[in-house]
Amino acid sequence: xxxxxxxxxxxxxxxxxxxxxxxxxxxxxxxxxxxxxxxxxxxxxxxxxxxxxxxxxxxxxxxxxxxxxxxxxxxxxxxxxxxxxxxxxxxxxxxxxxxxxxxxxxxxxxxxxxxxxxxxxxxxxxxxxxxxxxxxxxxxxxxxxxxxxxxxxxxxxxxxxxxxxxxxxxxxxxxxxxxxxxxxxxxxxxxxxxxxxxxxxxxxxxxxxxxxxxxxxxxxxxxxxxxxxxxxxxxxxxxxxxxxxxxxxxxxxxxxxxxxxxxxxxxxxxxxxxxxxxxxxxxxxxxxxxxxxxxxxx
Amino acid sequence: xxxxxxxxxxxxxxxxxxxxxxxxxxxxxxxxxxxxxxxxxxxxxxxxxxxxxxxxxxxxxxxxxxxxxxxxxxxxxxxxxxxxxxxxxxxxxxxxxxxxxxxxxxxxxxxxxxxxxxxxxxxxxxxxxxxxxxxxxxxxxxxxxxxxxxxxxxxxxxxxxxxxxxxxxxxxxxxxxxxxxxxxxxxxxxxxxxxxxxxxxxxxxxxxxxxxxxxxxxxxxxxxxxxxxxxxxxxxxxxxxxxxxxxxxxxxxxxxxxxxxxxxxxxxxxxxxxxxxxxxxxxxxxxxx
Numbered sequence: 001x002x003x004x005x006x007x008x009x010x011x012x013x014x015x016x017x018x019x020x021x022x023x024x025x026x027x028x029x030x031x032x033x034x035x036x037x038x039x040x041x042x043x044x045x046x047x048x049x050x051x052x053x054x055x056x057x058x059x060x061x062x063x064x065x066x067x068x069x070x071x072x073x074x075x076x077x078x079x080x081x082x083x084x085x086x087x088x089x090x091x092x093x094x095x096x097x098x099x100x101x102x103x104x105x106x107x108x109x110x111x112x113x114x115x116x117x118x119x120x121x122x123x124x125x126x127x128x129x130x131x132x133x134x135x136x137x138x139x140x141x142x143x144x145x146x147x148x149x150x151x152x153x154x155x156x157x158x159x160x161x162x163x164x165x166x167x168x169x170x171x172x173x174x175x176x177x178x179x180x181x182x183x184x185x186x187x188x189x190x191x192x193x194x195x196x197x198x199x200x201x202x203x204x205x206x207x208x209x210x211x212x213x214x215x216x217x218x219x220x221x222x223x224x225x226x227x228x229x230x231x232x233x234x235x236x237x238x239x240x241x242x243x244x245x246x247x248x249x250x251x252x253x254x255x256x257x258x259x260x261x262x263x264x265x266x267x268x269x270x271x272x273x274x275x276x277x278x279x280x281x282x283x284x285x286x287x288x289x290x291x292x293x294x295x296x297x298x
Numbered sequence: 299x300x301x302x303x304x305x306x307x308x309x310x311x312x313x314x315x316x317x318x319x320x321x322x323x324x325x326x327x328x329x330x331x332x333x334x335x336x337x338x339x340x341x342x343x344x345x346x347x348x349x350x351x352x353x354x355x356x357x358x359x360x361x362x363x364x365x366x367x368x369x370x371x372x373x374x375x376x377x378x379x380x381x382x383x384x385x386x387x388x389x390x391x392x393x394x395x396x397x398x399x400x401x402x403x404x405x406x407x408x409x410x411x412x413x414x415x416x417x418x419x420x421x422x423x424x425x426x427x428x429x430x431x432x433x434x435x436x437x438x439x440x441x442x443x444x445x446x447x448x449x450x451x452x453x454x455x456x457x458x459x460x461x462x463x464x465x466x467x468x469x470x471x472x473x474x475x476x477x478x479x480x481x482x483x484x485x486x487x488x489x490x491x492x493x494x495x496x497x498x499x500x501x502x503x504x505x506x507x508x509x510x511x512x513x514x515x516x517x518x519x520x521x522x523x524x525x526x527x528x529x530x531x532x533x534x535x536x537x538x539x540x541x542x543x544x545x546x547x548x549x550x551x552x553x554x555x556x557x558x559x560x561x562x563x564x565x566x567x568x569x570x571x572x573x574x575x576x577x578x579x580x581x582x583x584x585x586x587x
Contacts, residue, residue: 117562281380
């Protein structure tokens with residue numbers, strides 16, 4: 001195995017891990033966007049809350065990791081539904097323009113992010129439930145058990161959510177509400193209830209992503225900001241509102257960021273993704289698989 | 299006394315900044331969420347010119363502001379066609395790009411270490427007299443900004459600006475070149491933000507990326523919305539309230555580890571509540587929705 005292939009496979013692995021996390025946050029964001037058609041920026045803080053709740057159960061209250069994980073994912077889902085109910089739904093009733101949702105969501109994001117900072121402090125925290133005794137080899141690159149778990153859990157979640165949306169009745173109802181809430185209402189679908197379902201599922205996926213990344217890196221109150229930004233970028237690249245697009249965009253972003261360091265120093269990773277956002281917004285706002293016509297975006 | 303003068307100067311700088319955003323957000327109705335970027339461009343260009351080439355701050359101020367205006371023009375040109383929330387995301391992304399450049403281009407900006415020893419406008423030996431001098435300088439700049447903004451807003455051009463906010467299609471139907479107007483307003487707004495940045499850098503004498511991050515952009519947006527979009531008085535009030543209010547927290551004696559996040563929490567809560575319940579702000583005429 002040459003150095004070259006070892007490096008390429010390491011980059012491939014890093015891209016896969018980053019891409020999986022991005023795809024998970026982005027798919028949650030996309031499910032919500034598809035249903036309500038506005039930017040749920042506070043999705044990022046739901047992601048951070050998931051990680052912190054898991055941390056609280058696991059590290060502070062000494063629950064076992066699986067229970068902490070499940071409790072954190074469910075409470076994040078409830079947080080998502082609460083945000084919808086108390087913030088967005090009130091605005092929907094008053095028929096607010098899209099920008100208002102975004103600004104209110106920003107405000108909420110800042111509020112919860114700093115609430116986390118107030119409770120847990122600004123320092124970074126670690127959560128390491130898995131004992132790393134040795135790493136495995138992957139085409140010359142080293143991979144840890146945690147990383148394997150991250151990749152597997154992400155892919156299983158992505159497949160599960162896709163099956164749910166495409167194959168179940170509830171998923172069908174969700175798509176009906178996303179396509180046309182009025183008509184869905186006419187055929188007896190409670191669109192408010194279904195929007196709550198979308199928020200519940202989307203927020204749970206964000207929490208899964210937040211917990212998984214905390215196993216590999218760390219927790220900090222500001223972790224949600226980068227995450228939501230990456231999710232928005234992934235969604236725009238894939239085509240805003242498209243669920244397969246969000247997954248594609250997540251992996252695309254993961255690969256571009258990581259393979260980008262072959263050409264540009266690693267500190268510019270974030271710069272690459274912000275630049276991608278601007279490029280797509282300007283040149284191709286509907287992304288690769290956009291389901292919303294270009295003229296509605298510009 | 300020195301502390302009050304310091305607060306006066308900082309408030310003045312933020313009044314210029316919020317007035318410049320108000321032109322874009324309040325009068326033109328474009329939700330620009332990356333205004334700290336222009337503030338940063340003004341601050342960094344005139345500081346770097348002064349530190350590396352020995353350019354006088356008086357000249358650097360206008361060069362920095364012109365750089366900001368040029369970037370405003372470029373951003374305006376690239377994003378003017380985007381719809382409200384996409385425009386918001388694009389300008390937000392632009393703010394992040396500028397932040398990322400000043401943070402990572404260590405060779406020029408020294409990154410997170412910041413730029414120390416930026417020369418002041420006029421070097422007095424005594425701190426007190428230089429503070430008084432700065433107060434007068436800032437006051438002058440604030441007045442010039444207010445007069446300039448009023449001149450724009452109450453001119454025929456100003457009515458075109460507001461007609462774009464109220465009904466862009468109608469403005470276009472009347473033969474107004476909305477694209478040109480938008481780009482010009484971005485330029486003017488960016489120019490004044492650049493002036494504010496340069497004034498800030500040459501007053502504090504030290505800048506680092508943390509003064510120009512996303513929260514700074516959101517804070518200015520909050521100033522404009524809190525005071526009331528589309529009013530000059532609103533921007534002044536909004537800036538004054540949000541700069542002076544944290545000092546109250548400090549005055550009560552809350553420890554810093556609690557005060558910093560609580561302040562941000564209040565900002566977040568305020569932003570959410572304002573857009574939901576009182577989009578016209580404290581003294582606004584124009585309702586966001």
